[in-house]
Amino acid sequence: MADVDPLHAADLVTAPTRRSVLQGAAGVVLAWLTPVPAFAQAAPTGRPAAGDVLVKVGDAAATPLTAADVAPGAAPVMAWPMHPDEKVPRSGSRLNRIALVRLDPAALAERTRPRAADGIVAYSAICTHTGCEVGAFLADEQVLYCECHQSKFDPRDDARVTDGPAPRNLPALPLRIVDGRLVVAAPFTARPGFAEGV
Numbered sequence: 679m680a681d682v683d684p685l686h687a688a689d690l691v692t693a694p695t696r697r698s699v700l701q702g703a704a705g706v707v708l709a710w711l712t713p714v715p716a717f718a719q720a721a722p723t724g725r726p727a728a729g730d731v732l733v734k735v736g737d738a739a740a741t742p743l744t745a746a747d748v749a750p751g752a753a754p755v756m757a758w759p760m761h762p763d764e765k766v767p768r769s770g771s772r773l774n775r776i777a778l779v780r781l782d783p784a785a786l787a788e789r790t791r792p793r794a795a796d797g798i799v800a801y802s803a804i805c806t807h808t809g810c811e812v813g814a815f816l817a818d819e820q821v822l823y824c825e826c827h828q829s830k831f832d833p834r835d836d837a838r839v840t841d842g843p844a845p846r847n848l849p850a851l852p853l854r855i856v857d858g859r860l861v862v863a864a865p866f867t868a869r870p871g872f873a874e875g876v
């Protein structure tokens with residue numbers, strides 16, 4: 679099947695500008711949502727590959743993230759993969775957007791543990807329901823949360839759906855740590871996206 683990216687154009691128009699990190703009484707922690715930077719117009723669209731580093735969304739300096747950049751219990755860090763020899767993230771496709779969270783390594787399910795790096799797990803940030811960004815973390819429930827239609831995903835266990843209309847897990851992106859940097863260990867475990875068959 680062709681590798682389509684049905685949301686890319688729409689993302690450039692509808693992405694929120696900037697929203698503060700919130701940590702309310704309900705324990706909802708939201709990621710910074712930033713506009714797609716100018717370099718996205720010519721950015722690579724290829725899917726993340728083993729050896730890629732990760733760069734925080736909105737970081738014009740494209741500085742590779744380290745494990746220390748992902749705090750336990752905090753809002754998801756939204757990131758793009760980037761070839762280690764390049765200076766431009768793979769932000770040409772919205773489907774490459776990744777959510778990083780740091781969890782208790784002892785709480786990780788057997789299938790998720792080998793994909794984690796020091797408790798940090800990475801998943802596609804594109805909801806499998808209708809493609810909104812999964813940008814919140816409900817600290818009380820320890821789940822990633824899509825605000826559009828309230829789908830919840832358990833990042834400790836393969837981002838399986840625990841509530842809401844999402845039809846499937848968020849694809850995982852296996853990680854490792856090399857010289858302190860977060861590095862992609864293997865491609866997405868499934869195709870990122872939301873439409874049937876995508």
Ligand code: FES
Binds near residue numbers: 805828
């Ligand atoms: S788009 Fe995420 S729950 Fe509908």
